[in-house]
Structure formats: structure tokens, C-alpha cells
Amino acid sequence: MVALTEAYIDSIALNAASIKNGKDLVRKNSFPILNRTEDDTLLFGECKGSGKEPYRCSADFMHPEQPVYRCSCPSRQFPCKHILGLLYAAAAGQTFSVAELPSDIAEKREKAEKREEKKKEAAVTGDGASPKRKVNKSALAKKLAAQLEGIELTEKLLKQLATSGLVAADARALRQYEEQAKQLGNYFVPGLQASFRELIDCLRSEKSASSGYVEAAEQLTSLHSLLKRGRDYLTARIADPEMAISTDSALEEKLGHAWQFAELREAGQVREQVELIQLSFRSYSDQARGEYVDEGYWMQLHDGQLVATRTYRPFRAAKFIKEEDSYFHIVQTKELAVYPGEWNRRARWEEMTLRETSAADWQAVRQHAVKSYPDALKTIKNVLKNPLSDKNPFMLLHAARIGQTEDGYAMEDEQGKRIALGHIEAIGQPTLSFLPFIQEGSLTDCAVLVMFEDRLDTGRLQAQPLALIAEDEAIRLLY
CATH class of the missing domain: 2.40.50 (OB fold (Dihydrolipoamide Acetyltransferase, E2P))
Structure with a gap:
């Protein structure tokens, strides 16, 4: 089982409110039953809830790098406060009675193992190589054509804005542009849509005229370059259906492609057995994207390469998505996926364990x-x-x-x-x-x-x- 420290439990909580609520359950002695298996791979218990029946919650550490949390409560937040409370109780040293592995958990473990075996069998071909994902060429062609239309529409809006002049873009004109920008949502180019909205925000800002227009001009230039490169790239992909998705730059992500872990692995963008140390962290709101962004700045200890992690939480669904926070432990991951890019590339992982940071780690950073x-x-x-x-x-x-x-x-x-x-x-x-x-x-x-x-x-x-x-x-x- 992983070392259950408050720092570790805080790291898996969705947000600060979840942390407080979980600790409050422990403080109020809301767990009449606290159990663990003899091998310490499962913590489970019952927590008093608002109904007659208590909520049954568990934390399964059969695979420490990818623990499984379960709870019978109806909360849409996960892990819920009952699971967090169970973990905080263990971290606080409360007594957990040794008990037999519940039959329902044993059954779920067995099913999970069978699913994992099937995945491994399906993931490897006869020659031991990982097969490429099947691509629906017809659907891909339609998407590429739609993206190209989105580029044409964005360019049309930019020409209108440039022709009328940035200075002439008053509040009414900017509202019209914002309404027109909503149409870009139909063309699979959310990145372009966010960039255009960012330009509108620059013109709408209350900065001084000189700095505001300079920033807008910079955004206009950047967007124009993105449109040109995007058009050339999409045109080439439409002409050659076998052309692989670009991993030479951040172009795909700038257009709005959401990279899947499997795609990055297939493209050779996954590094194995990596340790990372976080050097700094910040959270901010991106009005153009309509999202909160949690951004961490990390170093890979083995080679000193700096990468960034970014978690995007849409305003409307923020409370249901894990809110990232500062890490003060070393993150150990079997697979680190690194997004295409030029500098400070974005990275992510699916499984991790934590270890304490030592003076030797800081020496390695220096x-x-x-x-x-x-x-x-x-x-x-x-x-x-x-x-x-x-x-x-x-x-x-x-x-x-x-x-x-x-x-x-x-x-x-x-x-x-x-x-x-x-x-x-x-x-x-x-x-x-x-x-x-x-x-x-x-x-x-x-x-x-x-x-x-x-x-x-x-x-x-x-x-x-x-x-x-x-x-x-x-x-x-x-x-």
C-alpha cells in the first residue's frame, strides 16, 4: 500500500472543499466501522450519512500506482468526501480492525484482472509490436474538411476586423464578433475559437490604448500565422489520407486537437520510468477558453528537461473535475506522455506513486x-x-x-x-x-x-x- 500521508490524500482530492469535508467526517467520528485486510491492500468501512443506511466506502491498493476507490453514496464528485475521510482516518492513525476481504470486492478484483489481461492480449500483435489504432477514414476526411472551413471562417473574421481597424472595434462591434466566433464551435477548431476570443478580450480590456493595441496586434499576428500553417497542414492531410498526424510541433493542439494517451504512445511520445519534481505551480482562469487552468512546472530528474502539466476545468463543470494543487513529493510514473511542441512541452501521466523529496534531489535539480x-x-x-x-x-x-x-x-x-x-x-x-x-x-x-x-x-x-x-x-x- 502507498504511504498514506495527508499530502498524498490532499493530492487526490477534487478541491479544497472536498479536503475540508473529508477531515470533518473524521473529526466528527462519522466512521463507526473501520476495517483493513491482513495484507493492507484494502481499507474499507462504513460512514454515517443523511439516510438510514450508512455509506460503504473502500480504498483498494492492490495496484498501488493505480488505486481504486469505491463508495455507495450518490455523489458525483469522486473521490467523494467519504473515501477521503476513510483515508484521513488511516493517516491519522485510527484503529482499523483486520477483516476478511469482502466478497463483492474480491469479485470486482477478479473481473478487473480479466479485463486487464484482455487489454494486454489485444494490445500486442503476433510479432510483439503494438498495433496502430483503426481510423475511420471517411469520418476523418469530413473532420479535416470541416476544420479547413473553420480556418476560412476565422480568416474572414480577421479580415473584417483588420479592414475596419482595431481602433474602430467598439463594444457593439466586439459583441458581434463574439457571436460570430460561436460558429467556430461547429468546425472542430476549439483552439482557433479560443485564440480569436483572446483577441477580442485584448481589444475589450481596460489597459491603456498603447499596451492594449500592442497586445492585440501581437495576438493578430500569431493567429494569422496559425491560420496559414493550419491551412497548409490540413490541405496536405486531405490530399494524402495516409499522412500521419503531426508530432513535429504544437500545431494540432493549437487547432484544438485533444491528444489521447494512446495516440501519444503510438506516436512515440511516451517516456518510461520517469521521476519528476515540481518547482512551481499556479492556477488561473482563461476567459477565452471558458476554463480554469491548473499549471505545474516540473523537471525530469534524470535529464533535467522542464515540462508543464495543465489541467483544464470548464467553468460549468469545475466542481466535478479534480482541482490540481502544488506537489511537494517526487512523482514516480511508469509512463510519461509528452505532447508535441517546441519548448516546455506539456506532459501528463495516468498512474503514479509518490516518494519523499531529499536533499540529493535538489542537488540534481541545481x-x-x-x-x-x-x-x-x-x-x-x-x-x-x-x-x-x-x-x-x-x-x-x-x-x-x-x-x-x-x-x-x-x-x-x-x-x-x-x-x-x-x-x-x-x-x-x-x-x-x-x-x-x-x-x-x-x-x-x-x-x-x-x-x-x-x-x-x-x-x-x-x-x-x-x-x-x-x-x-x-x-x-x-x-
């Missing part, structure tokens, strides 16, 4: 920090030149020292080269205000996770620190 600022800035500038790349790339840099200059805070490398630190508008959360409270020793010879932003209004590259990594700890400025 070894991968880039020491030359001119080289780092050259890399970041090249990344930002690509319109399909993330607008806010991040990098781990080594800082000989961090301190104040006449113009504010700056970090300096071993050759005396400096990077001025400031606030990135996209983050919306200042972090420099924490630096005066950090011990001076932690501001020298440290690794710094830095996010960048190209400020077109000033023509300068802005950098904001997200975390400091000292010899045996991380100081998160954004968590």
Missing part, C-alpha cells in the same frame, strides 16, 4: 541550471520567434547572486552578466516582493526558475522568478 545568461537569452528569443511556441517560456538559470540595482532587482551569472527581474503581466501575481524576506545566503549560488515575456510595448524581454533552489530546499515564490 546541476541542470543554465549558467551562461547570453546563451539562455539567445535560446529564449529564438523560442519566442516561433508563433506556435508558448508566449511565456520558462528556464532554470544559475544565479551567482540576486540583489537590488538602481533599476530594481536583478540576477547575475558568474561572468557578471545580468538579467533584470520584473513582473510578467500574464502571470498576474508579483513575486519580487518576497525577496526582501529571504535570507541572503539563499540569494547566492542558487538556481532560479524564471519565466519570460516579450514586452512589445517596451521592446524588452521581461523575466520573473518563480522559485529559488538552494542546496537542500526550494523556496517557491509562486506555488
Whole structure:
């Protein structure tokens, strides 16, 4: 069984409310029956509910990397508060009586094992190779044609906007564009639809005229490039039905493709036996997409590659989708799927276990920090030149020292080269205000996770620190 700590239980909860409700059940002694099997692979019990009959809940750790939770309650949130309460009770050291494995759980385990065996048999061909998924070519052709129409419609809207002029886009005109953008939902291009809505939001914002129009012009340019590349790509796929889906860039995801784990595995985008450490984390709302986004910034310990995790929770269904939070343990996963992209690629996993973070892990992180600022800035500038790349790339840099200059805070490398630190508008959360409270020793010879932003209004590259990594700890400025 996995080590049941509060941190682990918090990590599987849907949101903060679920955590509170689960702990309240333990505090109120709502579990008259708490049992465990002799091999500790199953925790099960009964919890008092609003009805006459108690809710029967269980946590099955037969496969620790992929535990199974069950509850008889009608809640649509999962794991529900009763399961969380059961786990919190175990973590708190409450007594669980040894009992026989319930017959219904034994039956479910047996069925699950048979399903897993069938999957393994179906997943391997006679020569030992994994077969490709079957594709409905007729349906795919219709989808590609519809996406191409979506590109044409988006381009038409952009031309209308550009012809009338960004300055002339008043509130009434923007409402009309927003209504027209809803039509894009019929063409399988949710990424284009979100990008166009983002452009509308730029024009609607209350920023100063100069910065607002500069940001809108940047979004307009990026969207125009996406349309051009998207049209060429879709036209090529329609002409060649056997053409494989692109994994050379983030183009498919920018258009709105939702990658499945099986697709990424088939495309060779899955890495095996990976350990990751989270360096920083933030949550924000994306009005253009109509979703909350939980974003984590991670390093793969074996090679130092930085990746990002993103969980999208639509506003309307947010309470039913797990709300991600900061991780302070090492994540161990058998398979890490990495999305196509150019820099700070998005990653995800389906199964994981956790282990405690050690000083050796932080030393491993520090070894991968880039020491030359001119080289780092050259890399970041090249990344930002690509319109399909993330607008806010991040990098781990080594800082000989961090301190104040006449113009504010700056970090300096071993050759005396400096990077001025400031606030990135996209983050919306200042972090420099924490630096005066950090011990001076932690501001020298440290690794710094830095996010960048190209400020077109000033023509300068802005950098904001997200975390400091000292010899045996991380100081998160954004968590």
C-alpha cells in the first residue's frame, strides 16, 4: 500500500472543499466501522450519512500506482468526501480492525484482472509490436474538411476586423464578433475559437490604448500565422489520407486537437520510468477558453528537461473535475506522455506513486541550471520567434547572486552578466516582493526558475522568478 500521508490524500482530492469535508467526517467520528485486510491492500468501512443506511466506502491498493476507490453514496464528485475521510482516518492513525476481504470486492478484483489481461492480449500483435489504432477514414476526411472551413471562417473574421481597424472595434462591434466566433464551435477548431476570443478580450480590456493595441496586434499576428500553417497542414492531410498526424510541433493542439494517451504512445511520445519534481505551480482562469487552468512546472530528474502539466476545468463543470494543487513529493510514473511542441512541452501521466523529496534531489535539480545568461537569452528569443511556441517560456538559470540595482532587482551569472527581474503581466501575481524576506545566503549560488515575456510595448524581454533552489530546499515564490 502507498504511504498514506495527508499530502498524498490532499493530492487526490477534487478541491479544497472536498479536503475540508473529508477531515470533518473524521473529526466528527462519522466512521463507526473501520476495517483493513491482513495484507493492507484494502481499507474499507462504513460512514454515517443523511439516510438510514450508512455509506460503504473502500480504498483498494492492490495496484498501488493505480488505486481504486469505491463508495455507495450518490455523489458525483469522486473521490467523494467519504473515501477521503476513510483515508484521513488511516493517516491519522485510527484503529482499523483486520477483516476478511469482502466478497463483492474480491469479485470486482477478479473481473478487473480479466479485463486487464484482455487489454494486454489485444494490445500486442503476433510479432510483439503494438498495433496502430483503426481510423475511420471517411469520418476523418469530413473532420479535416470541416476544420479547413473553420480556418476560412476565422480568416474572414480577421479580415473584417483588420479592414475596419482595431481602433474602430467598439463594444457593439466586439459583441458581434463574439457571436460570430460561436460558429467556430461547429468546425472542430476549439483552439482557433479560443485564440480569436483572446483577441477580442485584448481589444475589450481596460489597459491603456498603447499596451492594449500592442497586445492585440501581437495576438493578430500569431493567429494569422496559425491560420496559414493550419491551412497548409490540413490541405496536405486531405490530399494524402495516409499522412500521419503531426508530432513535429504544437500545431494540432493549437487547432484544438485533444491528444489521447494512446495516440501519444503510438506516436512515440511516451517516456518510461520517469521521476519528476515540481518547482512551481499556479492556477488561473482563461476567459477565452471558458476554463480554469491548473499549471505545474516540473523537471525530469534524470535529464533535467522542464515540462508543464495543465489541467483544464470548464467553468460549468469545475466542481466535478479534480482541482490540481502544488506537489511537494517526487512523482514516480511508469509512463510519461509528452505532447508535441517546441519548448516546455506539456506532459501528463495516468498512474503514479509518490516518494519523499531529499536533499540529493535538489542537488540534481541545481546541476541542470543554465549558467551562461547570453546563451539562455539567445535560446529564449529564438523560442519566442516561433508563433506556435508558448508566449511565456520558462528556464532554470544559475544565479551567482540576486540583489537590488538602481533599476530594481536583478540576477547575475558568474561572468557578471545580468538579467533584470520584473513582473510578467500574464502571470498576474508579483513575486519580487518576497525577496526582501529571504535570507541572503539563499540569494547566492542558487538556481532560479524564471519565466519570460516579450514586452512589445517596451521592446524588452521581461523575466520573473518563480522559485529559488538552494542546496537542500526550494523556496517557491509562486506555488
